Amino acid sequence: MSSSTQPEVVDDPGANRFEIRADGEPAGFTEYRLRPKSIAFLHTEIDPRFEGRGLGGALIRSALDAARERGLAVLPYCPFVRGWISKHSDYLDLVPADKRAGFQL
Secondary structure, X not given: OOOOOOOXXXXXXXXXXXXXXXXXXXXXXEEEEEOOOEEEEEEXXXXXXXXXXXXXXXXXXXXXXXXXXXXXXXXXXXXXXXXXXXXXXXXXXXXOHHHOHHHOO
């Protein structure tokens, strides 16, 4: 596949993570803990070979969109997720208002 191929994000509930593939290869993931009404993002990694291509942001956007679709509150324990939300205020509403200060949001 060429580098112009759109990255693909999939939820792997068995592994408790969203994964992103680029150029047909695993490029990164964000781990989560799912509860009935919330999802806590714990850790995000992008393979160094794929850094600088915006894949981390694409991964987090897709994961947060999935949380929104499922009506889940987001708990961004992962610093990357927290930082991404702080730069994209249209996702701030996913973090419960009473938890935002604790996440410095």
